[in-house]
Amino acid sequence: MSLLAVSDLHTHYAGPSGTLRAVDDVSLTVEDGETVGLVGESGCGKSTLGKTITRLVAPTKGSIVFKQEDITRISERSLRPVRRRLQMIFQDPFGSLNPRQNIRDILTAPLVVHGYGNRAERAKRVEALIDRVGLPRTALSRYPHEFSGGQRQRIGIARALILDPELVVCDEPVSALDLSIQAQILNLLSSMKKDLGLSYLFISHDLSVVRYFTDRVLVMYLGRIVESADNRTLWAQPKHPYTRALMDAVPDPSRRRQAAPISGDLPSPQNIPSGCRFHPRCPLATDICRTVDPALTSFGPTHQVACHHADAA
């Protein structure tokens, strides 16, 4: 059994101008010890998907099964033991730490809420973790505004890991950081994974980060997964035109010609195009794309693509 199994998940927001289908029929799994990347443009629903999986946003339809337990609709109270095993790292290292609490309070509170040990044991755990993320212990008595972005993200990682989770949803954990700091944080995440046996669902819009960091990649477009493959296969043979466009958009000094970017903007998730939702921007679009919504089709053991013209690639 997978550590996390999400099937037919929908998250819709009812708005005054119609329903916003942020996540629209998504199925995915994360195995024990695996790092799954989730890539897509801004606004394609990747963050909503991450927040739905951690039950910070209520799903509209579908199911989320974590460690054989269906957590789709269970109450906040019965969710508490699950939260201990299912944690989240946030994108904005400036917004995700309470400015009025010092680092010791920020890290101790989760232990108090989950009834971990006594005062001395909690202090010991906090100190062990602050050492582990590479911050000096003097940091504990300081406030978030005294730290740089990279240091704050280390604190955010320490907070997510203090309850000893099994799956961590990383919502663009490095996209707000400088490139040099990104590398440090990614290295920290990957060494933590090795030491603690973690699994990650790694949400990012940065393909180079995903390529470096993940075992398997899901490409998301307008609330739906359009391609799913293991890391190597995806980069060797991207089949969905959207995936290829994303890859071409990564700057590459060895390429002489500038990559043709995808034309147009992401359509509004309130008004999803008929048929294949990518057809208005797709260079390969034909009549069938305008009318028939392609299903995910397997191309090999780990490779699935939702495109009528996947063979043409």
Place this chain on the structure above:
Amino acid sequence: MSNPDTAERAPVVLNPALAYDRSPPKPDAPTPNEERWSNVHAPDAMRATTASAETGTTSANRALRVFLRNPNAMTGLIFLVLVVAAALLAPVLYPEDPLSMVARPFIWPGTNSTYPLGTDSLGRDVLSGILHGARISLLVGIVATVIGLAVGLIIGSTAGYFGGWVDDVLVKLIEIVQTLPSFILLVVLVAIAQPSVAVVTGAVGIVSWPTVARLVRSEFRAIREKDYVVAARSLGYGHVRIIIREILPNALPPIIVTSSVMVASAILMESALSFMGLGDPNLVSWGSMIGDGRELLRTAWYLTAIPGLAIVFTVLALNLIGDGLNDALNPRFTDER
């Protein structure tokens, strides 16, 4: 965040052993083993010690400094301290009942050194009345504000945090109370019950909570969407913990500012009630002194002017303090962040 500033100013290094070299990094002799570079103790991580030694003051200290440098706020604070001192010293300086007749009526201020502010139409000492009146004004102002804050905080935070139908119901309740003219509601409340200090205080508190509730609700609505509140939910914190520990401390600055202005308006409301004769008849207050002197406005105008000035200056002082707090607690007004 503080890095550009850090480079300009001389750093205050608390512990020299923790100082790091600010000169441009000299490239080490290239080592064959590039993997030696450790991510865990990267230069960025170790800088935490020195960077924070330089910005070691807490935001509360900073706010206090800004407040103390503000001349208007200091003027207000000094005057308020004088009023508080007057209120505390009144029973010592004038142990006698300020309502008792002590001298002949209509001694003008400055004509008799025993009664520096003169006497009123019944021969009562005006200075004694002012000092004792400060007690009532401050008591009513502060206690009514505490009541208004408590009710407003509970209702506003519940509405703002939970949203949905809870919010709808509570907002309707706030709107119903706010559509009633607050002073008429106050008069009715006091007229129904006995006009005692406790009733007046409670009534002023009851008419002032909707303002606080609206403010707290809007603050909570904004803050509940912040990432650190989402993070608190993802860590499994309970609602009460999130409201009290995570959101409330961040919502406090505007509430503190409002409460100083609320004390001022509570003092005004109490004065207005006493002026109308709806105050406690057994106690002297600034409002009742003005009410008593009202009919003698043309012959003995000082009987209304002196308590009137006391009210004006106290309310002004509280407003100046409120403005000063607003500047001090608002990070945008300071250059340090």
